[in-house]
Amino acid sequence: MTKISPEIEIEENISIESVPLVSADVSFASNCFPKYKLGPNNQILEEPKEDSSGLSLKEVVEQETTQLSEQHKRLSVRDLASKFDKNLAAAAKLADEAKIREVASLEGHVLLKKLRDALEALRGRMAGRIKEDVEKAISMVEALAVKLTQNEGELIQEKFEVKKLANFLKQASEDAKKLVNQEKSFACAEIESARAVVQRFGEALDEEEKCSPKSKTQDVDGFVEEVQEARRIKRLHQPSKVVDMEHELRALRSQIREKAILSVKIQKELAMSKRAEKNKSCMYAFDGSETLGSCLKLRPCSDAAPLLSKCLIQWYRVSPDGSQKELISGANKSAYAPEPFDVGRVLQAEITSIGQKMALSSAGPIDPAAGLGSYVETLLRKSSSEFNVVISQMNGQDYSSNSVHSFNVGKMRIKLCRGWITKSREIYHPSMQLCGVRGDGNAAAKSLFWQARKGLSFVLTFESERGRNAAIMIARKHALDCNVVLAGPDDRV
DSSP states (O other): OOOOOOOOTTHHHHGGGGSOOOOOOOOOSOSSOOOEEEOGGGOEEEOOOOSSOOOOHHHHHHHHHHHHHHHHHHTOOHHHHHHHHHHHHHHHHHHHHHHHHHHHHHHHHHHHHHHHHHHHHHHHHOOTHHHHHHHHHHHHHHHHHHHHHHHHHHHHHHHHHHHHHHHHHHHHHHHHHHHHHHHHHHHHHHHHHHHHHHHHHHHHHHHHHHSOHHHHHHHHHHHHHHHHHHHHHHHHHHHHHHHHHHHHHHHHHHHHHHHHHHHHHHHHHHHHHHHHHHHHTOSEEEESOSBTTOOEEEEEOSTTSOOGGGSEEEEEEEOTTSSOEEEOTTOOSSEEOOOGGGBTSEEEEEEEETTEEEEEEOSSOBBOOTTHHHHHHHHHTSSEEEEEEEEEEETTEEOSOOOEEEEEEESSEEEEEETTEEEEEEEOOTTOEEEEOOSOOTTGGGEEEEEEETTEEEEEEESSHHHHHHHHHHHHHHHHHTTOOOOOTTOOO
Protein backbone atom coordinates (compact mmCIF):
# COMPACT_ATOMS: atom_id res chain seq x y z
CA MET A 1 0.00 0.00 0.00
CA THR A 2 1.32 3.44 -0.94
CA LYS A 3 2.06 5.73 1.94
CA ILE A 4 -0.21 8.76 1.90
CA SER A 5 1.86 11.85 2.48
CA PRO A 6 -0.02 15.12 1.92
CA GLU A 7 1.81 17.97 0.32
CA ILE A 8 1.47 20.96 2.66
CA GLU A 9 1.24 24.34 1.04
CA ILE A 10 3.21 26.02 3.84
CA GLU A 11 6.36 23.97 3.07
CA GLU A 12 7.79 26.76 0.94
CA ASN A 13 7.45 29.22 3.82
CA ILE A 14 8.95 26.72 6.30
CA SER A 15 12.03 26.16 4.17
CA ILE A 16 12.74 29.89 4.22
CA GLU A 17 14.18 29.56 7.69
CA SER A 18 16.98 27.31 6.41
CA VAL A 19 17.75 29.51 3.35
CA PRO A 20 20.62 31.93 3.86
CA LEU A 21 19.66 35.57 3.60
CA VAL A 22 19.91 37.10 0.16
CA SER A 23 20.94 40.63 -0.50
CA ALA A 24 17.93 42.91 -0.20
CA ASP A 25 19.43 45.48 -2.55
CA VAL A 26 16.68 44.86 -5.10
CA SER A 27 13.90 47.08 -6.38
CA PHE A 28 10.31 45.77 -6.53
CA ALA A 29 7.12 46.93 -8.13
CA SER A 30 5.26 47.11 -4.80
CA ASN A 31 5.85 46.71 -1.09
CA CYS A 32 2.81 44.54 -0.29
CA PHE A 33 2.90 40.78 0.18
CA PRO A 34 1.86 39.08 -3.11
CA LYS A 35 -1.45 37.27 -3.51
CA TYR A 36 -1.23 33.57 -4.29
CA LYS A 37 -3.48 30.53 -4.51
CA LEU A 38 -3.31 26.76 -4.95
CA GLY A 39 -3.26 25.53 -8.52
CA PRO A 40 -3.12 22.01 -10.02
CA ASN A 41 -1.01 19.48 -8.06
CA ASN A 42 -1.04 21.81 -5.03
CA GLN A 43 1.27 24.22 -6.83
CA ILE A 44 1.39 27.80 -5.51
CA LEU A 45 0.53 30.32 -8.22
CA GLU A 46 1.00 34.05 -7.88
CA GLU A 47 -1.79 36.35 -8.99
CA PRO A 48 -1.04 39.53 -10.94
CA LYS A 49 -0.20 42.42 -8.69
CA GLU A 50 -2.76 45.19 -8.51
CA ASP A 51 -2.37 48.79 -7.49
CA SER A 52 -4.77 48.42 -4.55
CA SER A 53 -3.55 46.82 -1.33
CA GLY A 54 -4.14 43.02 -1.17
CA LEU A 55 -4.91 40.64 1.67
CA SER A 56 -2.83 40.81 4.81
CA LEU A 57 -0.35 38.08 5.62
CA LYS A 58 -2.52 36.83 8.51
CA GLU A 59 -5.56 36.38 6.25
CA VAL A 60 -3.42 34.42 3.75
CA VAL A 61 -2.25 32.10 6.54
CA GLU A 62 -5.87 31.54 7.67
CA GLN A 63 -6.86 30.63 4.11
CA GLU A 64 -4.02 28.12 3.91
CA THR A 65 -5.09 26.59 7.24
CA THR A 66 -8.66 26.12 5.92
CA GLN A 67 -7.39 24.56 2.70
CA LEU A 68 -5.13 22.28 4.73
CA SER A 69 -8.05 20.95 6.79
CA GLU A 70 -10.08 20.36 3.61
CA GLN A 71 -7.16 18.45 2.11
CA HIS A 72 -6.93 16.36 5.30
CA LYS A 73 -10.58 15.37 4.81
CA ARG A 74 -9.90 14.33 1.21
CA LEU A 75 -7.05 12.06 2.28
CA SER A 76 -9.38 9.72 4.27
CA VAL A 77 -8.74 6.01 3.64
CA ARG A 78 -11.73 4.58 5.48
CA ASP A 79 -13.35 3.51 2.21
CA LEU A 80 -10.60 0.93 1.73
CA ALA A 81 -11.28 -0.66 5.14
CA SER A 82 -15.05 -0.69 4.51
CA LYS A 83 -14.53 -2.62 1.26
CA PHE A 84 -12.59 -5.32 3.10
CA ASP A 85 -15.33 -5.49 5.77
CA LYS A 86 -17.99 -5.95 3.10
CA ASN A 87 -16.01 -8.78 1.47
CA LEU A 88 -15.53 -10.44 4.87
CA ALA A 89 -19.28 -10.22 5.61
CA ALA A 90 -20.02 -11.78 2.20
CA ALA A 91 -17.63 -14.66 2.95
CA ALA A 92 -19.30 -15.25 6.36
CA LYS A 93 -22.70 -15.30 4.64
CA LEU A 94 -21.44 -17.94 2.19
CA ALA A 95 -20.15 -20.02 5.11
CA ASP A 96 -23.57 -19.87 6.81
CA GLU A 97 -25.29 -20.96 3.61
CA ALA A 98 -22.88 -23.90 3.34
CA LYS A 99 -23.77 -24.97 6.92
CA ILE A 100 -27.49 -24.83 6.11
CA ARG A 101 -26.97 -26.93 2.99
CA GLU A 102 -24.94 -29.44 5.01
CA VAL A 103 -27.80 -29.87 7.54
CA ALA A 104 -30.28 -30.30 4.70
CA SER A 105 -28.02 -32.93 3.13
CA LEU A 106 -27.94 -34.95 6.39
CA GLU A 107 -31.73 -34.79 6.65
CA GLY A 108 -31.98 -36.00 3.05
CA HIS A 109 -29.82 -39.07 3.84
CA VAL A 110 -32.04 -39.94 6.80
CA LEU A 111 -35.21 -39.59 4.72
CA LEU A 112 -33.80 -41.69 1.88
CA LYS A 113 -32.76 -44.44 4.32
CA LYS A 114 -36.23 -44.52 5.89
CA LEU A 115 -37.86 -44.60 2.47
CA ARG A 116 -35.60 -47.44 1.32
CA ASP A 117 -36.35 -49.48 4.46
CA ALA A 118 -40.08 -48.95 3.94
CA LEU A 119 -39.84 -50.05 0.32
CA GLU A 120 -37.78 -53.11 1.29
CA ALA A 121 -40.46 -54.10 3.80
CA LEU A 122 -43.15 -53.49 1.20
CA ARG A 123 -41.32 -55.57 -1.44
CA GLY A 124 -41.40 -58.63 0.84
CA ARG A 125 -45.19 -58.42 1.05
CA MET A 126 -45.87 -57.73 -2.64
CA ALA A 127 -45.78 -59.93 -5.75
CA GLY A 128 -46.09 -59.57 -9.48
CA ARG A 129 -46.07 -56.21 -11.20
CA ILE A 130 -46.41 -54.29 -7.96
CA LYS A 131 -43.24 -55.94 -6.70
CA GLU A 132 -41.39 -54.87 -9.87
CA ASP A 133 -42.62 -51.30 -9.36
CA VAL A 134 -41.34 -51.42 -5.78
CA GLU A 135 -37.94 -52.69 -6.97
CA LYS A 136 -37.76 -49.85 -9.51
CA ALA A 137 -38.58 -47.41 -6.74
CA ILE A 138 -35.82 -48.92 -4.58
CA SER A 139 -33.30 -48.52 -7.45
CA MET A 140 -34.39 -44.91 -7.91
CA VAL A 141 -33.92 -44.29 -4.18
CA GLU A 142 -30.42 -45.79 -4.38
CA ALA A 143 -29.62 -43.57 -7.37
CA LEU A 144 -30.83 -40.55 -5.42
CA ALA A 145 -28.61 -41.61 -2.50
CA VAL A 146 -25.57 -41.80 -4.84
CA LYS A 147 -26.38 -38.39 -6.31
CA LEU A 148 -26.82 -36.97 -2.82
CA THR A 149 -23.41 -38.37 -1.86
CA GLN A 150 -21.87 -36.67 -4.89
CA ASN A 151 -23.55 -33.43 -3.95
CA GLU A 152 -22.15 -33.82 -0.44
CA GLY A 153 -18.63 -34.15 -1.90
CA GLU A 154 -19.15 -30.99 -3.91
CA LEU A 155 -20.57 -29.31 -0.81
CA ILE A 156 -17.50 -30.30 1.23
CA GLN A 157 -15.19 -28.91 -1.48
CA GLU A 158 -17.25 -25.71 -1.70
CA LYS A 159 -17.20 -25.40 2.08
CA PHE A 160 -13.41 -25.78 2.07
CA GLU A 161 -13.05 -23.08 -0.62
CA VAL A 162 -15.43 -20.74 1.24
CA LYS A 163 -13.54 -21.27 4.47
CA LYS A 164 -10.24 -20.64 2.73
CA LEU A 165 -11.63 -17.47 1.12
CA ALA A 166 -13.02 -16.28 4.46
CA ASN A 167 -9.66 -16.81 6.18
CA PHE A 168 -7.90 -14.99 3.36
CA LEU A 169 -10.32 -12.05 3.48
CA LYS A 170 -10.13 -11.93 7.25
CA GLN A 171 -6.34 -11.81 7.17
CA ALA A 172 -6.43 -9.24 4.37
CA SER A 173 -8.93 -7.14 6.34
CA GLU A 174 -6.73 -7.22 9.42
CA ASP A 175 -3.65 -6.30 7.40
CA ALA A 176 -5.55 -3.52 5.65
CA LYS A 177 -6.79 -2.14 8.94
CA LYS A 178 -3.27 -2.15 10.33
CA LEU A 179 -1.93 -0.37 7.26
CA VAL A 180 -4.83 2.11 7.27
CA ASN A 181 -4.26 2.93 10.93
CA GLN A 182 -0.53 3.24 10.37
CA GLU A 183 -0.92 5.51 7.34
CA LYS A 184 -3.60 7.50 9.12
CA SER A 185 -1.32 8.04 12.10
CA PHE A 186 1.47 9.16 9.74
CA ALA A 187 -0.86 11.60 7.97
CA CYS A 188 -2.29 12.94 11.21
CA ALA A 189 1.20 13.44 12.64
CA GLU A 190 2.29 15.38 9.57
CA ILE A 191 -0.89 17.47 9.57
CA GLU A 192 -0.55 18.24 13.29
CA SER A 193 3.05 19.22 12.70
CA ALA A 194 1.98 21.55 9.90
CA ARG A 195 -0.77 23.01 12.08
CA ALA A 196 1.75 23.64 14.86
CA VAL A 197 3.97 25.48 12.41
CA VAL A 198 1.02 27.53 11.15
CA GLN A 199 0.01 28.30 14.74
CA ARG A 200 3.51 29.46 15.63
CA PHE A 201 3.57 31.55 12.49
CA GLY A 202 0.21 33.12 13.43
CA GLU A 203 1.43 33.87 16.96
CA ALA A 204 4.49 35.55 15.50
CA LEU A 205 2.25 37.68 13.29
CA ASP A 206 0.14 38.64 16.27
CA GLU A 207 3.25 39.78 18.10
CA GLU A 208 4.30 41.75 15.05
CA GLU A 209 0.94 43.54 14.98
CA LYS A 210 1.53 44.71 18.53
CA CYS A 211 4.84 46.30 17.56
CA SER A 212 5.18 49.75 16.11
CA PRO A 213 3.91 50.26 12.55
CA LYS A 214 7.35 51.29 11.42
CA SER A 215 9.18 48.16 12.60
CA LYS A 216 6.30 45.99 11.28
CA THR A 217 6.58 47.55 7.85
CA GLN A 218 10.36 47.11 7.78
CA ASP A 219 10.26 43.44 8.84
CA VAL A 220 7.45 42.55 6.44
CA ASP A 221 9.20 44.37 3.59
CA GLY A 222 12.43 42.53 4.31
CA PHE A 223 10.58 39.22 4.49
CA VAL A 224 8.76 39.96 1.21
CA GLU A 225 12.04 40.87 -0.48
CA GLU A 226 13.72 37.66 0.65
CA VAL A 227 10.78 35.51 -0.47
CA GLN A 228 10.52 37.19 -3.85
CA GLU A 229 14.28 37.04 -4.37
CA ALA A 230 14.30 33.34 -3.54
CA ARG A 231 11.41 32.74 -5.92
CA ARG A 232 13.10 34.75 -8.65
CA ILE A 233 16.28 32.69 -8.28
CA LYS A 234 14.28 29.47 -8.31
CA ARG A 235 12.25 30.55 -11.35
CA LEU A 236 15.12 31.95 -13.39
CA HIS A 237 18.19 29.90 -12.54
CA GLN A 238 16.90 26.37 -12.07
CA PRO A 239 15.28 26.08 -15.53
CA SER A 240 18.40 27.49 -17.18
CA LYS A 241 20.49 24.98 -15.26
CA VAL A 242 18.32 22.12 -16.53
CA VAL A 243 18.54 23.44 -20.08
CA ASP A 244 22.32 23.67 -19.81
CA MET A 245 22.49 20.11 -18.53
CA GLU A 246 20.32 18.93 -21.43
CA HIS A 247 22.60 20.68 -23.93
CA GLU A 248 25.64 19.10 -22.30
CA LEU A 249 23.95 15.68 -22.38
CA ARG A 250 23.16 16.06 -26.11
CA ALA A 251 26.74 17.10 -26.80
CA LEU A 252 28.09 14.10 -24.87
CA ARG A 253 25.75 11.74 -26.74
CA SER A 254 26.85 13.12 -30.10
CA GLN A 255 30.50 12.79 -29.10
CA ILE A 256 29.95 9.19 -27.95
CA ARG A 257 28.15 8.41 -31.22
CA GLU A 258 30.97 9.92 -33.28
CA LYS A 259 33.59 8.03 -31.29
CA ALA A 260 31.66 4.77 -31.68
CA ILE A 261 31.44 5.26 -35.45
CA LEU A 262 35.12 6.09 -35.56
CA SER A 263 35.94 3.04 -33.44
CA VAL A 264 33.95 0.75 -35.75
CA LYS A 265 35.63 2.30 -38.78
CA ILE A 266 39.10 1.83 -37.27
CA GLN A 267 38.33 -1.78 -36.32
CA LYS A 268 37.08 -2.46 -39.84
CA GLU A 269 40.20 -0.90 -41.37
CA LEU A 270 42.40 -2.89 -38.99
CA ALA A 271 40.65 -6.14 -39.90
CA MET A 272 40.96 -5.30 -43.60
CA SER A 273 44.67 -4.58 -43.20
CA LYS A 274 45.19 -7.88 -41.38
CA ARG A 275 43.36 -9.78 -44.11
CA ALA A 276 45.37 -7.91 -46.75
CA GLU A 277 48.61 -9.00 -45.03
CA LYS A 278 47.42 -12.60 -45.03
CA ASN A 279 46.35 -12.38 -48.69
CA LYS A 280 49.81 -11.14 -49.75
CA SER A 281 51.24 -14.60 -49.25
CA CYS A 282 48.43 -16.16 -51.32
CA MET A 283 48.91 -16.82 -55.01
CA TYR A 284 45.29 -15.97 -55.86
CA ALA A 285 43.09 -12.88 -55.72
CA PHE A 286 39.41 -11.93 -56.03
CA ASP A 287 37.82 -10.34 -59.06
CA GLY A 288 34.53 -8.52 -58.56
CA SER A 289 32.88 -6.10 -56.16
CA GLU A 290 32.40 -7.20 -52.56
CA THR A 291 28.74 -6.20 -52.47
CA LEU A 292 25.43 -8.03 -52.66
CA GLY A 293 24.44 -8.53 -56.29
CA SER A 294 27.98 -9.08 -57.60
CA CYS A 295 29.96 -12.26 -58.27
CA LEU A 296 33.39 -12.97 -56.75
CA LYS A 297 35.77 -14.98 -58.92
CA LEU A 298 39.15 -16.45 -58.06
CA ARG A 299 42.07 -15.69 -60.37
CA PRO A 300 45.76 -16.62 -60.10
CA CYS A 301 48.09 -13.69 -59.53
CA SER A 302 51.33 -15.68 -59.88
CA ASP A 303 52.74 -17.88 -62.62
CA ALA A 304 53.56 -20.51 -60.02
CA ALA A 305 49.94 -20.79 -58.93
CA PRO A 306 48.35 -24.20 -59.69
CA LEU A 307 45.42 -24.29 -62.09
CA LEU A 308 42.11 -23.74 -60.31
CA SER A 309 40.56 -26.63 -62.23
CA LYS A 310 43.00 -29.00 -60.48
CA CYS A 311 42.40 -27.55 -56.99
CA LEU A 312 39.79 -28.25 -54.35
CA ILE A 313 37.86 -25.07 -53.45
CA GLN A 314 35.54 -24.43 -50.54
CA TRP A 315 33.83 -21.15 -49.63
CA TYR A 316 33.06 -20.07 -46.03
CA ARG A 317 31.16 -17.34 -44.22
CA VAL A 318 33.26 -15.78 -41.44
CA SER A 319 32.08 -13.32 -38.78
CA PRO A 320 33.80 -9.90 -38.87
CA ASP A 321 35.79 -10.68 -35.71
CA GLY A 322 36.78 -14.13 -37.03
CA SER A 323 35.18 -16.00 -34.10
CA GLN A 324 32.67 -17.96 -36.21
CA LYS A 325 33.29 -19.78 -39.47
CA GLU A 326 30.44 -21.42 -41.39
CA LEU A 327 30.88 -23.74 -44.38
CA ILE A 328 28.71 -22.89 -47.41
CA SER A 329 27.46 -26.24 -48.62
CA GLY A 330 27.78 -26.68 -52.40
CA ALA A 331 29.97 -23.60 -52.86
CA ASN A 332 33.03 -25.39 -54.26
CA LYS A 333 33.57 -23.58 -57.55
CA SER A 334 35.99 -20.82 -58.51
CA ALA A 335 33.17 -18.23 -58.39
CA TYR A 336 30.53 -17.41 -55.83
CA ALA A 337 27.66 -14.90 -55.90
CA PRO A 338 26.92 -13.49 -52.42
CA GLU A 339 23.34 -13.78 -51.14
CA PRO A 340 21.49 -11.82 -48.37
CA PHE A 341 22.81 -14.18 -45.66
CA ASP A 342 26.37 -13.07 -46.55
CA VAL A 343 25.75 -9.35 -45.89
CA GLY A 344 27.85 -8.19 -42.93
CA ARG A 345 30.12 -11.24 -43.07
CA VAL A 346 33.50 -11.92 -44.60
CA LEU A 347 33.73 -14.45 -47.45
CA GLN A 348 36.71 -16.79 -47.41
CA ALA A 349 37.82 -19.28 -50.05
CA GLU A 350 40.12 -22.20 -49.13
CA ILE A 351 42.16 -23.58 -52.01
CA THR A 352 43.80 -26.99 -51.59
CA SER A 353 46.35 -28.27 -54.10
CA ILE A 354 48.82 -31.16 -53.67
CA GLY A 355 48.60 -31.06 -49.88
CA GLN A 356 49.01 -27.28 -49.78
CA LYS A 357 46.12 -25.22 -48.38
CA MET A 358 45.70 -21.49 -48.96
CA ALA A 359 42.96 -19.19 -47.62
CA LEU A 360 41.87 -16.03 -49.38
CA SER A 361 39.45 -13.62 -47.62
CA SER A 362 37.47 -10.65 -48.87
CA ALA A 363 38.83 -7.23 -47.90
CA GLY A 364 35.87 -6.62 -45.59
CA PRO A 365 32.31 -7.71 -44.83
CA ILE A 366 29.95 -7.94 -47.80
CA ASP A 367 28.08 -4.65 -48.21
CA PRO A 368 24.30 -4.49 -48.90
CA ALA A 369 23.09 -3.47 -52.34
CA ALA A 370 22.16 0.18 -52.71
CA GLY A 371 18.41 0.78 -52.62
CA LEU A 372 17.54 -2.88 -52.01
CA GLY A 373 16.17 -2.28 -48.49
CA SER A 374 13.62 0.35 -49.58
CA TYR A 375 12.62 -1.82 -52.57
CA VAL A 376 11.94 -4.78 -50.28
CA GLU A 377 9.97 -2.60 -47.84
CA THR A 378 7.75 -1.47 -50.72
CA LEU A 379 7.10 -5.06 -51.83
CA LEU A 380 6.35 -6.21 -48.28
CA ARG A 381 3.35 -3.86 -48.15
CA LYS A 382 1.66 -6.00 -50.82
CA SER A 383 -0.07 -9.32 -50.15
CA SER A 384 2.23 -11.04 -52.68
CA SER A 385 5.17 -10.21 -54.95
CA GLU A 386 5.57 -11.55 -58.49
CA PHE A 387 8.84 -11.95 -60.45
CA ASN A 388 9.57 -13.10 -64.01
CA VAL A 389 11.96 -16.06 -64.08
CA VAL A 390 13.34 -18.70 -66.43
CA ILE A 391 13.76 -22.29 -65.23
CA SER A 392 17.42 -23.26 -65.72
CA GLN A 393 17.31 -26.64 -63.96
CA MET A 394 14.67 -28.93 -62.55
CA ASN A 395 15.66 -31.69 -60.10
CA GLY A 396 19.32 -31.17 -61.01
CA GLN A 397 18.78 -31.58 -64.77
CA ASP A 398 18.95 -28.82 -67.39
CA TYR A 399 15.52 -27.57 -68.39
CA SER A 400 14.86 -27.59 -72.11
CA SER A 401 12.38 -24.70 -72.34
CA ASN A 402 13.42 -21.04 -72.00
CA SER A 403 9.87 -19.74 -71.56
CA VAL A 404 9.20 -17.06 -68.95
CA HIS A 405 7.48 -18.23 -65.77
CA SER A 406 5.96 -16.32 -62.85
CA PHE A 407 7.53 -16.77 -59.41
CA ASN A 408 4.89 -15.59 -56.90
CA VAL A 409 6.00 -15.06 -53.27
CA GLY A 410 3.02 -14.75 -50.93
CA LYS A 411 2.58 -14.48 -47.18
CA MET A 412 1.58 -18.15 -46.83
CA ARG A 413 3.02 -19.94 -49.88
CA ILE A 414 5.26 -19.77 -52.98
CA LYS A 415 3.92 -20.54 -56.46
CA LEU A 416 5.74 -21.15 -59.76
CA CYS A 417 3.53 -21.08 -62.84
CA ARG A 418 3.31 -20.20 -66.55
CA GLY A 419 -0.04 -18.72 -67.37
CA TRP A 420 -2.68 -21.13 -66.08
CA ILE A 421 -0.20 -23.99 -65.78
CA THR A 422 1.17 -24.35 -62.25
CA LYS A 423 4.56 -26.02 -61.89
CA SER A 424 4.57 -25.95 -58.10
CA ARG A 425 2.58 -24.36 -55.31
CA GLU A 426 3.77 -25.03 -51.75
CA ILE A 427 3.09 -23.46 -48.36
CA TYR A 428 6.08 -22.68 -46.13
CA HIS A 429 7.25 -25.83 -44.33
CA PRO A 430 10.51 -27.01 -42.73
CA SER A 431 11.62 -29.12 -45.72
CA MET A 432 11.48 -26.11 -48.08
CA GLN A 433 14.87 -24.57 -49.00
CA LEU A 434 15.70 -21.25 -50.68
CA CYS A 435 19.12 -19.67 -51.30
CA GLY A 436 21.32 -18.19 -53.98
CA VAL A 437 22.87 -20.47 -56.58
CA ARG A 438 26.27 -21.70 -55.39
CA GLY A 439 27.82 -22.38 -58.75
CA ASP A 440 30.06 -20.52 -61.19
CA GLY A 441 27.57 -20.00 -64.01
CA ASN A 442 27.39 -16.79 -66.00
CA ALA A 443 24.13 -15.78 -64.31
CA ALA A 444 24.93 -16.95 -60.76
CA ALA A 445 24.18 -13.49 -59.31
CA LYS A 446 20.69 -13.60 -60.89
CA SER A 447 19.82 -17.20 -59.98
CA LEU A 448 18.46 -18.92 -56.90
CA PHE A 449 17.92 -22.50 -55.78
CA TRP A 450 14.42 -23.44 -54.58
CA GLN A 451 13.52 -26.83 -53.14
CA ALA A 452 9.72 -26.75 -53.03
CA ARG A 453 9.57 -30.11 -51.29
CA LYS A 454 11.66 -33.27 -51.08
CA GLY A 455 12.13 -34.61 -54.59
CA LEU A 456 11.24 -31.34 -56.38
CA SER A 457 13.77 -28.54 -56.82
CA PHE A 458 14.38 -25.71 -59.32
CA VAL A 459 17.16 -23.34 -60.32
CA LEU A 460 15.49 -20.08 -61.38
CA THR A 461 17.11 -17.19 -63.24
CA PHE A 462 15.67 -13.71 -62.63
CA GLU A 463 15.74 -10.63 -64.84
CA SER A 464 18.11 -8.77 -62.48
CA GLU A 465 20.27 -9.25 -59.39
CA ARG A 466 17.96 -6.97 -57.42
CA GLY A 467 14.91 -9.11 -58.22
CA ARG A 468 16.70 -12.30 -57.13
CA ASN A 469 17.87 -10.85 -53.80
CA ALA A 470 14.50 -9.18 -53.13
CA ALA A 471 12.67 -12.48 -53.72
CA ILE A 472 14.98 -14.28 -51.26
CA MET A 473 14.53 -11.61 -48.56
CA ILE A 474 10.73 -11.41 -48.94
CA ALA A 475 10.30 -15.20 -48.90
CA ARG A 476 12.43 -15.53 -45.78
CA LYS A 477 10.46 -12.77 -44.04
CA HIS A 478 7.07 -14.38 -44.82
CA ALA A 479 8.39 -17.84 -43.87
CA LEU A 480 9.66 -16.52 -40.56
CA ASP A 481 6.18 -15.15 -39.83
CA CYS A 482 4.98 -18.76 -40.30
CA ASN A 483 7.70 -20.05 -37.89
CA VAL A 484 9.73 -21.51 -40.77
CA VAL A 485 13.37 -20.62 -41.48
CA LEU A 486 14.24 -20.62 -45.19
CA ALA A 487 17.91 -21.27 -45.88
CA GLY A 488 20.18 -23.27 -48.15
CA PRO A 489 21.32 -26.87 -47.75
CA ASP A 490 23.15 -27.47 -44.43
CA ASP A 491 23.04 -23.75 -43.52
CA ARG A 492 23.28 -22.97 -39.81
CA VAL A 493 20.56 -20.49 -38.83
